Amino acid sequence: MNDYEAKRYIAEHVKVPRLHVTIAKGFILKNFHPTTSDLINCFLQSVEAKMPQKLVLHPSVDPVPTLDAVVSAISWQLSACEAIWGLIANAAVFPASTNMYGAHESLQWTTVVPGSGGSSSGFSLEEYSIQVPDRLALPKSSNPDVDLPLTDPDFYLKELNLPGLVPAVETALREAVQCLRHGLYLACLAMLGRASEAAWIETGLALASAIPAGSSIDGTKIGDQLQDPFVGIGRKIKIVLDSYSHQEVFGGITRASGVKLQDLRNCVVWADCVRESRNSIHYGAEPAMSNSYEKVATLLIGAVPHIRLLAALREAARKNA
Numbered sequence: 001m002n003d004y005e006a007k008r009y010i011a012e013h014v015k016v017p018r019l020h021v022t023i024a025k026g027f028i029l030k031n032f033h034p035t036t037s038d039l040i041n042c043f044l045q046s047v048e049a050k051m052p053q054k055l056v057l058h059p060s061v062d063p064v065p066t067l068d069a070v071v072s073a074i075s076w077q078l079s080a081c082e083a084i085w086g087l088i089a090n091a092a093v094f095p096a097s098t099n100m101y102g103a104h105e106s107l108q109w110t111t112v113v114p115g116s117g118g119s120s121s122g123f124s125l126e127e128y129s130i131q132v133p134d135r136l137a138l139p140k141s142s143n144p145d146v147d148l149p150l151t152d153p154d155f156y157l158k159e160l161n162l163p164g165l166v167p168a169v170e171t172a173l174r175e176a177v178q179c180l181r182h183g184l185y186l187a188c189l190a191m192l193g194r195a196s197e198a199a200w201i202e203t204g205l206a207l208a209s210a211i212p213a214g215s216s217i218d219g220t221k222i223g224d225q226l227q228d229p230f231v232g233i234g235r236k237i238k239i240v241l242d243s244y245s246h247q248e249v250f251g252g253i254t255r256a257s258g259v260k261l262q263d264l265r266n267c268v269v270w271a272d273c274v275r276e277s278r279n280s281i282h283y284g285a286e287p288a289m290s291n292s293y294e295k296v297a298t299l300l301i302g303a304v305p306h307i308r309l310l311a312a313l314r315e316a317a318r319k320n321a
């Protein structure tokens with residue numbers, strides 16, 4: 001392998017998974033230090049992502065382990081930088097300086113091994129350097145442990161802890177958290193309502209697909225109603241609940257999911273509260289209680305157990321289909 005191939009290997013393998021950014025955010029807030037370089041270096045040590053001092057490019061030496069270490073160090077460094085900017089965007093940390101910090105300017109390589117000659121040089125890693133403020137500060141107005149799940153979409157979804165979340169639900173929940181963070185309560189409710197609708201419809205479709213032929217209820221008819229754009233979401237939720245009440249059909253799914261009929265009824269109460277609050281987007285419509293931060297935050301917190309419940313029911317139905 002030569003230096004050009006080594007550089008190409010790095011470019012092809014450097015990735016920044018969203019989970020790594022979330023991990024970096026959590027570390028930064030729990031182990032905060034105002035000097036960014038110290039903070040990032042401590043984080044890289046915690047994930048054992050140390051940048052090798054030199055890459056040996058010689059036929060007798062396998063360069064891949066060293067290159068993998070380079071890729072890991074760069075990926076985690078980028079994760080930390082993205083995390084810092086994400087936290088700044090959500091006012092979880094503030095820039096405390098106009099000076100900027102970056103890292104990984106170059107990687108040294110050599111073809112020299114003991115007993116042989118060769119050459120040494122280096123290549124730039126500037127393309128992987130994201131500049132961040134060299135000093136940071138925490139806001140005095142918030143408690144990260146309490147507030148972060150409601151101000152940062154990554155932390156909120158980590159709290160939800162559902163790897164197989166329906167993409168439409170995940171997107172809507174991310175936007176709901178962002179709206180709440182910026183005081184856009186009605187917009188937050190609109191996105192929360194969208195997440196609720198998607199979760200209910202997808203769960204209902206999974207249940208409809210799991211209904212055996214010759215049952216007391218018609219799975220095809222239920223599926224058609226759930227996908228009919230002229231049927232309101234309130235009616236669709238009732239269809240799902242009424243269908244699930246036929247425990248002679250769904251008894252196995254109930255046992256597999258752990259979701260009892262009463263649990264689903266409780267979920268309907270939350271969905272109705274979200275829908276009633278969200279309906280104030282219509283001119284002249286007023287919610288029973290004003291859409292304050294406390295009310296909207298409570299509904300957003302309440303989404304966690306209810307979205308989990310619907311996801312568990314959907315997964316059990318899919319496995320039983």
